[in-house]
Amino acid sequence: MSEPKVIYSNPFIFTITSMGIMGGLIGLIFGVANGSGPIGLIFGALFMALISFLATFLSKNESLARYSICVFLTLVGFYFIGVIGLFLGLMLGLFSSWFLFWLHLGRYRAKLQPYLSPGQVLWHYTFRVICGIIFLFLITPILVVMPLSFNAQDFFTFTPEMLRFDPDGYSLKHYRDFFTNNEWQRSFKNSLLIAPVATIVSVSLGTLAAIGLSQSHVPFKRAITAVLISPMIVPLIISATGMFFFYSHVGNFLEDTVGLDKNFVGYVKVILAHSVLGIPFVIITVTATLVGFDNSLTRAAANMGADPVKTFFKIQMPLILPGVISGGLFAFITSFDEVVVVMFVGSTNQKTLPWQMFTGLREQISPTILAVATILVVISIALLVTLELLRRRSERLRGLSPG
């Protein structure tokens, strides 16, 4: 630990009270997990206050005090919880020893303007804590699903074994169920088939529509745009009801008159319906990128003898690609997440993941849904990270950013 900066020393009572409050909150969590909140609260507060008192009052050597706290808390964690307690204790030790001296030695003022009043300093940090809480509020529903998906029981419940970090409370059986259960596998395959194809259809049609609408000679532009993006505005259940009847007739025609296979027609129906939902996103994002598009470039290309198709692929497409890709991403997610329309338009053969999750949640609360949710979250994160890396790489290659 590098030589720390001492701004000034706070009175012990301030440090010890603050640390006591922190200890109380942590104790409360452990107390609730083990059956009694108040005992945990009081015990945690006293425990942390005692540690801070010993560390600040008795010790003149900060490094020694901090190491001792870490080692002590690690051992306490190991004694009471086990191997995972070792890790938890270490984390708590690292944090609390840093926090203790941060408070005690007034280090929190180090990066702030010296003329700020105590109230302003407090607000400076309160503001950050509030932001952190809002962030937590947004992310917790997603995070809480992940440990639950490793539940050894068939309920959405944190069992006492799980809270004690007992390995017996955890299992991979819900993941196993997902990978071995026919219904889940079929719906996963369906999703992987329907979403990409629907994305390709909506990206192609949406991009063409956006380019057409950006031409100056197109009449009734606003009216046409409004109609094209209406699937995004009309409540989904209304679109779905309309689509159900429309595609039933289309399907009957394709099967009976054209003589196509029933299953194939089923997929075509769902893909078309999902494309309609995805097109507005593509139109909006591509239109937005086209606003900054310099039309003299296409004229220059034409001047040099390129036909419109070549101009489109060589000149226009590379420049509006970011809009096309993000529109495609939205279209993909729309189709991949969609449950209402597919339940109306599809038959059991076209059951997608969200459909399976929906019925699973209604008819049997099984943590397999959570396992699937976790897998999907991981896939989405991987997808977004890959896209972002690719985008940065291409920017670097094209020299658009100094990075």
Next chain:
Amino acid sequence: MNFTKTIMTTASAALISGAAFADGHMSMEMTIVSWGGAYSNSQLRAYHEPYSAKTGVTILNDDSSSTAVAQLRAMNEANNITWDVVDVEAAPAMQLCDEGLAMEIDPDTMLAAAPDGTPASEDFGDMLVSECFIPQIVYSTTFGYRTDLVGDTPPDNVCAVFDTKTYPGKRSLFSVPINQMEWALLCDGVAKSEIYDVLATEEGQDRALAKLDTIKDDVIWVSSGSDTPQLLADGEVIMGATYNGRLFSLIEEQKQPVAMIWDGQVMDLDGWIIPAGLSPERQARALDYIMFATDTQRLADQAKYISYGPARASSAPLVGKHADLGIDMAPHMPTAPENLSRAFLMNYDFWADYRDDLDAKFQAWLAK
């Protein structure tokens, strides 16, 4: 440009694979609609797997029974019926039959006779409540309670639900009038035989709701059979209503500290219907499946996986042990004599007539 080529190749590959994927699953398949969860699983193991092995037909499961009536109406409207066999309760089956959405069944020619030659109409007996309904199981809706949260005197009477003094804490009930109103009147002192007469009157309905008013603040309203097991497992309710098979699974398979009350449980039937208007070949396949899946042995087999009583008289002696747990299943059946003694039989005809009115009234009361 590379990007374009990639997109085009992916698109065509996806389309071709899509077509190939779709072509792989040709006509030898049927869609069977049921309730999902442990119940569908018992049907899968007792009926679907042996039937597929015997005939080579692929069976697709659709867990949509809870919305079957509305969906069948819409499918009929759009002339696009995608289901072959549908699992529904007795009352919706009567409704579908009245509306002409289900096919009429002649038990003696379309269903298998008992092994001793008794015709199906006699073997099923009173269970054949509608011309379209092919009975499968008898189930009951009853209460489970947390053995560790109800104090020293565990409840043995359905009216414990209304006794918030002895059993303080939350209880879960279904947010529908069926069952809840019968229980309210039963615990308000109406004799079992008179409940439906009382419930047919305006005063009787108000009386049932007034009784429910006394516990309204202590009730968590649920809408699906899986909610109460989850609430009991969490300890969020001390007792709650659900189907006896779900409670069996909660107690015996999940080993939760829960027990059930075999008193005043409402008995109901569940079975198959075949949608009207299928093409002749699909109808023939559906009938072939039904003939197989409702014979004496198959109905008894289902009881190996879930604690619902087979609807055939001839299946009862064949009920054996649970396939995975090795527990003797007969005492867990709603049809077992000791469980049956204090049961309450639902009047399907009453609900077929009064359901819409009472539903509206009950929902209005709930919203108050």
